[in-house]
Amino acid sequence: MMKKAFFLFAGMATMLASCTSNETEKKAKDTTGMIALDTTFSPTNPVPENSSNCYLYANKKDTASIKLQIKGEELTGTLRYNIFQKDLNNGTIAGEIKGDTIIADYTFDSEGLRSVRQVVFLKKDGKLYEGYGEMKEQSGKFTFVSRAKLKFDDHFTFNPVDCK
Numbered sequence: 113m114m115k116k117a118f119f120l121f122a123g124m125a126t127m128l129a130s131c132t133s134n135e136t137e138k139k140a141k142d143t144t145g146m147i148a149l150d151t152t153f154s155p156t157n158p159v160p161e162n163s164s165n166c167y168l169y170a171n172k173k174d175t176a177s178i179k180l181q182i183k184g185e186e187l188t189g190t191l192r193y194n195i196f197q198k199d200l201n202n203g204t205i206a207g208e209i210k211g212d213t214i215i216a217d218y219t220f221d222s223e224g225l226r227s228v229r230q231v232v233f234l235k236k237d238g239k240l241y242e243g244y245g246e247m248k249e250q251s252g253k254f255t256f257v258s259r260a261k262l263k264f265d266d267h268f269t270f271n272p273v274d275c276k
Contacts, residue, residue, distance in 0.1 A: 167240050167270035172196070178205075178233075178240065178270055185209050191218055191231070199223050205231060212236065217253070229254035234264045242268035 162183045169176040173196035180189040185208050193201040199222045207216025214233040219226065230253070232243040243262035247254045256262060 164275050166273050166275040168273045169268055169270045176268065176270065177273075179275060180205075180214075182209065187214065187216065191220070207231075214240070215259070227254070228252065230256055232256065232259060232262055233270070236264075238272050240270040241265065242270070244268075 162181075165180045165182065167178045167180075174194070176191070176193045176195075178189060178191050180187050187209060188206045189204065191201075191203060191205045195201075201220045201222045203218055203220025205216040205218045207214060212235045214231075214235065216231050216233075217228055218231045219228045221227075229247070233240040234243060235241075241264040243256075243259075243264050244267065245259075245262040246257040248257050
């Protein structure tokens, strides 16, 4: 009787150990919850170098100028519109570059008030084409209703110039 109890106890202990061992092996082999670090990652679009670029729009008595400081995909700078028989708009821009498109906020002073509006430029053949379209005011900032519907033509074309 003692031998039967011993073998029964030994058999149960072996089964219990093998079940525990299988659980441990399953946990060790299950890597779905792990995140591998890929140290060989390289971006498909290399980050542009830091640069300063200046552009000028001139048409009869109207002028506008942009000076951009670009750091990777982010940019800051100044934007100035001097349109004949209209108040001077002079301010700063801050935004980002997405491919060939600049999307930024233009903070400027005009008629004694500070305003903010979104500006979008398309870079093509070294020039900047300012986009225009329907805008809406939201929380004190004017933004485009739909950037997909913006028009880019020769209305405001900024040509590259040397920075001063």
